[in-house]
Amino acid sequence: MNAALDPSQIKFGIGQPVSRKEDPVLLRGEGRYSDDLSLPGQAHAVMVRSPFAHGTIRGIDTEAARAMPGVLAIVTGADLEAAGIGPMSLTVGQKNRDGSPPRLPRQPVLTTDKVRFVGDPVAMVVAETEKEARDAAEAVLLDVDPLPAVTEAREAVAPGAPLLHEAVPGNTVVDFHYGDAEAVAAAFARAAHVVRLPLRNSRVVVSPMEPRSAIGAYEDGRYVLRAGSQGVFGMRGGLAKVMGVEVEGVRMLTGNVGGSFGMKASVYPEYPALLHAARTLGRPVKWTDTRSESFLSDSHGRDHDTLGELALDAEGHFLAVRLTGFGNLGAYLSNATTLPSTMNTVKNVIGVYRTPLVEVSTRCVFTNTTPVGAYRGAGRPEGNYYMERLVDTAAREMGIDRVELRRRNHIQPDQIPYDAPSGMHYDSGDFPAILEEALAAADWDNFPARRAEARRRGRLRGIGIGHYLEVTAPPSKEMGGIRFDEDGGVTILTGTLDYGQGHASPFAQVLVDRLGIPFDRIRLMQGDSDLLIAGGGTGGSRSMMASGTALSTASAQVIERGRKLAAHALEASAEDIEFSAGRFTIAGTDRGIGLLELAAQLRTLPAPPGDLPATLDVSTTDQYEDSAFPNGCHVAEVEIDPETGETEVVSYVTVNDFGTLVNPMLVAGQAHGGIVQGIGQALTEHTAYDEDGQLLSGSYMDYGLPRAGHAPSLGFASHPVPARTNALGAKGCGEAGCAGALPSVMNAVVDALAERGIAHVDMPATPLKVWRLLHEGVAA
Known part of the structure; x- marks a missing residue:
């Protein structure tokens, strides 16, 4: 559906190395990140966090802190529960090996019974200034009876290990299993060589350039949160559940985001607490994480302890791969918390190799550590790491050149499409x-x-x-909105969100290619939930597939609707109208009208021509066919x-x-x-x-x-x-x-x-x- 680009626009089409549209603004220091925002009359919040990794809360003494200068409010978990806010709403998509559902704890926004990791938020202090809030936060007295702590998943399931949540016996959220255990065991039994390698995928602190920051407000009868995210549409839905309101009762706004890598996709406890305080006080409340606090409060990544096994025949052909181990979830559920060590490992472990059988067994376990969430790849790097280390080890143990071993086991181009034992259907490569x-x-x-x-x-x-x-991430509905603006520009609306990737240029390149719109006339709008009708956010390397597919669909609709409108403007039959290089023409003639010219002309009409729309606004949702x-x-x-x-x-x-x-x-x-x-x-x-x-x-x-x-x-x-x-x-x-x-x-x-x-x-x-x-x- 290429629009046969005008020569002046070829350098901005698909396949061209175009600079990022946003860079001049960001390099001049004119970006608008969450902490750059201030609202009139805003107060400031500071979180009170547990210094203990595990313990029973006996009391939270706020009396002295409330009397300190500038203090406006101190919010505790009891306050939020009384207001009907919470618990945190997170689910686990995987089931236990016996088919039973996972064991999920009830997690209040601010903990009320026990602290479960160093940094666990127990209260929020709101004051006129950040300094006053910080001084008062230090005066809040937390009375805790310490309990033994456990930080390693393998130790957390041992008999007598400290129990974090009463609703989760043995600290095991889900005992996951994938694969035909009997068939895999048989493959290992007949193997000429078996590699066994204990593998640790180490825990990382995510460390985006921009720590989290947010402003909670209550405007026109609904909650409004301004914060960094990976997609405002999904974040709005998550916030609405925690706040106990319909989705229409929440508006989510995101400006520039200084990195996330999966970490900013979650609803964190600070956000509902800020919204509650803003509504209670009748004024906006701002909170910004310090870097040292972010080491404790932001979800961590990875942390999997796995035994990898690879079965090979005498010639070095792979017979089966088996992974058995643990996923450390930290103290609470976080975004996509169990997925990296379960299904995403399943999907990615065989990689580029013909491997008839795969089995993955993972116990996803709570420990007294910072919660672990999705982190760049979320199971993809893990699965590939396990297999590639096993392949190299097998080559060394069997005396086969490591390159030759890979060649022997490649999925060949003539075997694609290829149905992998993970359930994936490789379409190309x-x-x-x-x-x-x-x-x-x-x-x-x-x-x-x-x-x-x-x-x-x-x-x-x-x-x-x-x-x-x-x-990559599986298909999901995504918005591809194309709005022709009064100033002659065009705005793309999408539910994905740029947190450093540079979406503005490649999305514009799709419109240049499909519609012939000049590159410098195209803008991107992505951070206001009120303007979206769908959106899965950015994650799983899906943005270009999701938004690109939606924009392609929207472009086709623009051309189809525009052909009818152009026919009216040119006094011709719609069947005779052709579109190329951003211009509608009557077939066989040089009479035509440009797309942007047509949009401008429509805005001058007092009424739509017949039953045709008077604008070329398009809002559509579409999804790609499958993962890539x-x-x-x-x-x-x-x-x-x-x-x-x-x-x-x-x-x-x-x-x-x-x-x-x-x-x-x-x-x-x-x-x-x-x-x-x-x-x-x-x-x-x-x-x-x-x-x-x-x-x-x-x-x-x-x-x-x-x-x-x-x-x-x-x-x-x-x-x-x-x-x-x-x-x-x-x-x-x-x-x-x-x-x-x-x-x-x-x-x-x-x-x-x-x-x-x-x-x-x-x-x-x-x-x-x-x-x-x-x-x-x-x-x-």
């Missing part, structure tokens, strides 16, 4: 070609010479492959200094199939960001709790975010095979960097350490851990 291109780009054949040269310098050098395939399967191959090369344990990524190349690249420059940027996040988890980021549940890595002094020096020059190449599941042929790219980075970097680290007889190391491969492995034979 060329996995062998991508592997070969990545090996060539990495100069794989000459690695032995580079290793020898490093050895002469006293360093250990390793090279690793991360050959990944991701399953972005895939690729990363090759990382590392050097380790045995004297310090320091690991450096010295070379990194990646070849990817992201289907149709609407904007190749933004795609490369998304890959780069995900890769560096993966390097951080693999080498530097370590979330540590002590035996009492205190977070030891509670600031950037103790938590190692990757820095510029950790990022090598990143080679990026594409081998696109368009998806068949959506109108654009796009496959998604936002989370793929992590999926390839974790296994490639860790495989490279183990490859380097193998010279010293070390066969495995868990993430993160920190200098201390590596040094102790090399010098003491233990992992710190």
Whole structure:
């Protein structure tokens, strides 16, 4: 449905590396993030959080705090329950292995019975200024009888372990199982070789550039929240449930968002408390998280403890893969909290390999730690990490070249469409070609010479492959609104939301391609729930597939309706009207009218022409057919200094199939960001709790975010095979960097350490851990 672009617009069409529309504003410091907002008469809130990881609440003494200067209110869980607010509304989509539903606790907005992790919110202080609120918050006395704490999922299910929620025996929310256990057991029994490898997918602190901030208000008889999110439509629905009102009773507004990676998709306890305080006080109430508080209050990512097993025949063909382990949920349910270690692992673990059978068993467990939610990939990097580590280990144990083992087990292009044992239906891809291109780009054949040269310098050098395939988010309804504005511009309305991805340019490129609208005349509106009729938000690498499909549908409607309107304006039959390059013409003539000119002309008419609409506004919802399967191959090369344990990524190349690249420059940027996040988890980021549940890595002094020096020059190449599941042929790219980075970097680290007889190391491969492995034979 390409609109045969005008030559002046070709550089802004699909496939062109167009700069982000929003960057000039953001680089000038003119962005409007949540903490930049202030409303007339606003008060300020500060949360009171538990310093204990576990304990019974005996009392919350607010008397002294209420008498302090500027204090307007102190909100507790009892106040919210009396007002009919809460509990927090979160569900789990997975069932227990016996088919029974999961065990779900009742979670008040502010806890009233027990504290369950350090940072658990128990009260909110509201005052005229933030300083006054903070001073008063420190004066609130929390009387707690401490209880034993547990921070590891495996320990939380042991007999006699501390119980977090009475409604959740054994701390197990869901005992998940997928696969044919008997068939898998039979495959392992007849296998010529079985690999067994304990694998830890380490916990990470999400650390977006912008900490959470929000303003709660009560305007015109309904609640209004201004806060960062990943989609205002879904957030509005979640807030309405907690507040006990219909969705029409809530308006959600989001401006610029400084990163999220899954973390800002949830309704957090602060938000209902702010809305309640705003309604009670009759004035807006603002809250902004400090960075140190965000380490405790924002959901963490990953934290899975898994035994991976791979069964192979004598020639090295995969027979079955089996994962058995635990997912640490933290103290409460969070956004998509069980999904990463259950169905998303199932969907992603076989990756690009013919693997007839898959079995995944996961116990999702509460512990006295910060709740764990979705984090960039949410099970996709985990599944790929498990398989790629198993493949490398199998190659080493069986004496088969690791590249050759992958080649033997590839799903071949002529086997696609491919029905995977995970229930996924691969629609497209060329996995062998991508592997070969990545090996060539990495100069794989000459690695032995580079290793020898490093050895002469006293360093250990390793090279690793991360050959990944991701399953993107499943189809959901998405809005594609096209509004022709009075100033001659065009506004796109969508339920997805840009929190750093750069949606404005690629969405505009779709309209340039489909409708021939000049790029600089197109705007994006995404952050007001009042203007949306649907929207699943941004997550699961779905935005271009979802919004692109909806915009394609809306564009077709614009052309169809516009053809009738143009026929009226040109005094011709609608059947004789053609559309190309943003212009309607009478077939066989040069008589025509531009789309934007037609929209402007309609606005001057006193009444619609006949029964035709007088505007070209279109609001539609559409969904793509199925998930897509972005895939690729990363090759990382590392050097380790045995004297310090320091690991450096010295070379990194990646070849990817992201289907149709609407904007190749933004795609490369998304890959780069995900890769560096993966390097951080693999080498530097370590979330540590002590035996009492205190977070030891509670600031950037103790938590190692990757820095510029950790990022090598990143080679990026594409081998696109368009998806068949959506109108654009796009496959998604936002989370793929992590999926390839974790296994490639860790495989490279183990490859380097193998010279010293070390066969495995868990993430993160920190200098201390590596040094102790090399010098003491233990992992710190």
